[in-house]
Amino acid sequence: MTESVLFSRRAEIKAKDNAHRAKLGKAIRTYDIAVANMKSRQFSDWEAARRLAAGIKDYSIQNLPNLLESFEEKISARGAQVLWAEDASEARGFLIDILRTESVAKVVKSKSMTTEEIEVNELLENVGIDVHESDLGELIVQLAGEKPYHIVTPAMHKSIAEISELFHKHLGANRTDSPEELTAIARSHLRETFITADAGITGANFIVANDGSIVVTENEGNAILTAACPRIHIVIVGIEKVIPSLADLSLFLPLLATSGTGQRITCYNSIFRGPRQVGEVDGPEKMFVILLDNGRTRLFANENARESLRCIRCGACLNTCPVFKTVGGHAYNTVYQGPIGSVVTPHMKGLREWGHLSHASSLCGACTSVCPVKIDLHNLLLDNRASLVRANSSDWRLEMAMRYWARLMTRRDRVDRVMKVWKWIVHPFLRVLPISFTRSIPSIASESFSQHWRRHVESRNNH
Amino acid sequence: MSSRETIINSLRQAAGSKEAQYVAAPADAAIYSDYPKTGDADLIDNFSTRLTELKGECFCADSVSAAGELILRLINNEDTGRYIVQQASIIDDIATSHRAFADCLSTRADRTTPSDSKSLATYTVGISTAELLVARTGSIISRSLYNGGRRFFAIVPFHIVVAYRSQIVPSLDDVFVRFSATEEAWSHATIISGPSRTSDIEKNLVLGAHGPKRLAVIIVDAKGIETASSRIFDDLLSR
Known part of the structure; x- marks a missing residue:
């Protein structure tokens, strides 16, 4: 069965699932209120801030080679090792090599979409390395044996009762309907993991070219512990995440927090610039940064779609999309859901199999109107539809139908x-x-x- | 050809001659409507309002000795575990001027961060200074070079931060200027804004996801400045 048919089936089931609709509705209403509030409380001119951010990201994308080389030079000087991976399998190879050379038996992970792209959990489980998600939402979906439902809120679709049942079954905890108790269960379970893990894997929200930094933004503190407790820190990050200078963060951190969760700034924004340095009391012995292409140079080569590399993965386009709100995150069966996922997936993984996602949109433009880096999402979806038609031009029935239609x-x-x-x-x-x-x-x-x-x-x- | 060359070359080729102009973002004062006013008292007030919104606690102390008294009262209600206290001049200043605090340090506190995470996880309270406090966002800047490493502040259940009022800056801009001007090699910094939190369970806010459940900041030398938090401080001392 093709992905296109499967998408329609999953979408139809979810569209009629009232319990699903209620959970999603509650989460998105809470989000909408927080975001509207913070935009007006924090920014003198939200539109101007979006234009600035889009401009800086545009410059960064256009100058990717230089900025990436600068990043590599600066962070290598402090002893981190930078590895370039053309695709998922090369990145997986690098990862296995590092873990084997360093005799790693247990890995702790913080939330990272690039590790979803290269399917780190499946890879490590297959070679017998223990792997633990440490973000609460990610832990929930890992225990459930599912994929993240949403790029920012991976367990958006789980109710308190469902989470309690998972913790009871997998962690031996007593059932409870209190979010505080559930969080405490996860905390004590993971505390042990941080202390005993040999390696920590994180993603990155930004990589800073002018001083060779990795920036990770989060609320729980699990990413810091992932990068601080184990003796090895491995970062897996897409090449498009680069920004020119540390100073740009004073715009991007509040922008990402506002669009992502409606916060002024997230609780922990950490800058990692290498393994432990002389004069520091702790930190990992070794740090590796895997720069992942995996289809991004293909996106770059397409002059229209290139601007989608500006994306800072805030999830705002998902939360506003009437299609996402109806079918939910799992219907897409992609790492990146919603409008941005429908734009980039056909470029990254193939138009033939994933082109149908261009139609998972009413072209209403809500996504474009909320994007903090002004990606022209709905027009890029239209572009993908045009490519799809061109790719199918050998279909005489379609040709004929369109000629008569005209x-x-x-x-x-x-x-x-x-x-x-x-x-x-x-x-x-x-x-x-x-x-x-x-x-x-x-x-x-x-x-x-x-x-x-x-x-x-x-x-x-x-x- | 290595993957590095393949990636760089294909990007260079596709980029063509199209030029993009780098326009750095203007100063925070121009972007943010909540940029604090310039007076010293305004900065303290702004910081304390923001931190309180983030469920942190903020106190002002007239002197180092008052800060010592305040710390003892803050940890008094905690259990009788051991404390990890960073080596910093402000903490030594407090110990010099407040005998009971000094006694507490010598009987119940360790001053060097243990090398293993397991021992670090046994402390019930952590006391440190901050490199800077950021008024606009209510943030605490902790850098590996100066603040007892990268694990400390994310492991202790109760984190107390003491800083002089001169360490408050208006906005994140000031932080990055300082970072960029540092010559020693440093591997880590975190901008801490409130106690650890999560909203992953049906969007309910829960504090203490992994790091501190409780975060208190004491601003020292803030004599004569009336803020909401200094009133809380007076209240605490009179109890």
């Missing part, structure tokens, strides 16, 4: 004739088709718009 639609009298056929022959059929069981079919007006126009407007003008 002939019809370019002449008024032909449209009128078709509408008559529709009104008297097709429309009555609709009323007995299965669609009429779930929707009421409106009746067609007695006169067409053009007839109405002629009768009222033109006759009035003639007076």
Whole structure:
């Protein structure tokens, strides 16, 4: 079965699932209030801030090679090792090599979408290395044997009761309906893990070119512990995450926090610039940074789609998207869900299999209007649709249908004739088709718009 | 050809001759409507309001000796565990001027961060200074070079920070200027804004996800400055 068919099936199930709709609705309403509040409380001019951020990211993307080289030079000087991976399998190879050379038996991870791209958990489980997610939401989906539901809120779809059941089953905890108690269970379970893990894997929200820094933004403190307790720190980060200078963070950290969760700034924003240095009391013995391409140079090569590399993964486009809000995050079956996922996945993983996601949009433009780095999301979806049509140009049926469609639609009298056929022959059929069981079919007006126009407007003008 | 060359070359090739202009973001004062006013008292007030919103606690102390008294009262209600206290001049100043605090340090505190995370995790209270405090965001700047390492502040259940009022800066801009001007090699810094938290369970805010459940900041030498937090301080001392 193709991904396209599977998407439709999963979407249909979720669209009719009222419990799912209620959980998602609650989470997104809370988010909407917090975001609207923080935008107006914090920024003198949100639009201007978006333009600035988009400009800085544009510059960074356009100058990726230079900025990445600068980053590499600076962080290497402090003893970190930088590895470049063209695709997921090369990154997986690097990771296994490091873990084997350093005799690592236990790994703790903080939240990172790039590790989802290269499927670190499956990889490590297969070679017998213990791997533990440490972000609370990620821990919940790992225990449930699921993939993250949302790039920022991975367990958005889980209720308190479901989480309690998971903790009872997998961690041997007593059942509870208190979020505080559930958090405390996760805390004590993971405390032990941080202390005993040999290596910590984190992602990065930004990489800073001018001084060779990795920036990780979070609320729980698990990313710091992941990068601080084990003797090895491994960072896996997409090459597009680079910004020119440390000073740019005073715009990007509040921007990301506002769009991501409606916070002024997240609780912990950490800068990691290498393993333990002379004069420091702690820190890992070794640090590795894996720079991941995995389709990003292909996105870069497409002049229209290139701007999607500006994305700072805040999740705002997901939370505002009427399609996401109806079908949920798992329907997409992609690492990146919602509008941004539908834009980048066909470029990263293939148009043939993933092009259908371009249609998982009403083109309403809500995503574009909230994006903090002004990615023209809905027009890029339209672009992907055009590519899809071009890729299928060998399909004579589609060619033929479109040619007739064009002939019809370019002449008024032909449209009128078709509408008559529709009104008297097709429309009555609709009323007995299965669609009429779930929707009421409106009746067609007695006169067409053009007839109405002629009768009222033109006759009035003639007076 | 290595993957590094392949990636760099394909980016260079596709980039073509298209030029993009780097326009750095303007100063925070121009971007943020909540940028603090310039007076010293305004900075303290701003910091304390923000930190309190973030569920942290903020106190002002007239002198180092008052800070010592305040710390003892803050940890008095905690259990009788051991404390980890950073080596910093402000903490030595407090110990010199407050006998009971000095006694507490010598009987119940360790002054060197243990090398293993397991022992570090046994402390019930951690006391440190901050490199800077940021008024606009209510943030505490902790850098590996100066603040007892990168694990300390994320492990202790109760973190007390003491800093002089001169360490407050208006905004994050000031932090990054200072970072960029540092010559020694440093490997870590964290901008801490409130106690550790999560909203991953049905969007309910819970404190103490992994790091501190409780975070208190004491601003020393803030004599004569009336803020909401200094009133809390008076209240605490009169108890």
